[in-house]
Amino acid sequence: MTRISWDQYFMAQSHLLALRSTCERLAVGATIVRDKRIIAGGYNGSISGGVHCADEGCYVIDNHCVRTIHAEVNALLQCAKFGVKTEDAEVYVTHFPCLNCCKALIQAGIKTVYYANDYKNHPYAIELFEQSGVRFEKVELNEAVIDLNSQEKWSFVNSILEKLHQSNLSKKEIARLEDQAFSLFQPS
Ligand SMILES: [Zn+2]
Numbered sequence: 001m002t003r004i005s006w007d008q009y010f011m012a013q014s015h016l017l018a019l020r021s022t023c024e025r026l027a028v029g030a031t032i033v034r035d036k037r038i039i040a041g042g043y044n045g046s047i048s049g050g051v052h053c054a055d056e057g058c059y060v061i062d063n064h065c066v067r068t069i070h071a072e073v074n075a076l077l078q079c080a081k082f083g084v085k086t087e088d089a090e091v092y093v094t095h096f097p098c099l100n101c102c103k104a105l106i107q108a109g110i111k112t113v114y115y116a117n118d119y120k121n122h123p124y125a126i127e128l129f130e131q132s133g134v135r136f137e138k139v140e141l142n143e144a145v146i147d148l149n150s151q152e153k154w155s156f157v158n159s160i161l162e163k164l165h166q167s168n169l170s171k172k173e174i175a176r177l178e179d180q181a182f183s184l185f186q187p188s
């Protein structure tokens with residue numbers, strides 16, 4: 001069994017948090033880390049005790065849902081609430097943060113932003129990161145690392161693919177199925 005890397009571990013945590021999102025526009029998760037320790041986490045959601053977009057629909061003004069607090073800000077506010085220092089910390093987010101979240105992360109002293117997916121990466125956000133010496137790096141989640149049966153599933157799919165080669169399916173069709181399987185498992 002290969003040991004999960006820190007990057008994949010924290011990024012997986014953010015993807016788990018995203019599954020708790022209540023806004024249907026975009027499910028985002030953020031994990032704040034200091035010295036390889038998780039100090040806070042957040043997801044896109046309403047204020048505590050508030051109604052959820054998932055139940056009532058989004059409250060959209062100017063094409064933005066105004067009900068939710070973004071994952072990154074929720075994670076920072078958790079630190080504020082419990083008095084946890086964010087200076088020199090790192091954040092792992094499922095998506096490149098929006099401009100407002102970028103500003104909040106910079107101002108909270110976050111030094112590195114790891115993101116799994118590009119999301120309207122705002123040029124002004126990139127300018128502000130560079131100006132304030134905040135490093136940002138894309139770290140894609142390899143979902144196989146959190147699938148405890150991935151090896152077993154991959155060998156099974158692989159054995160089916162081998163059988164397909166002996167069938168009378170066209171080479172083109174087999175190649176298409178193989179591509180699909182590879183993209184699902186990203187075997188390393
Ligand atoms: Zn919403």
Ligand SMILES: [Zn+2]
Nearest residue numbers: 070097098101
């Ligand atoms: Zn945001």
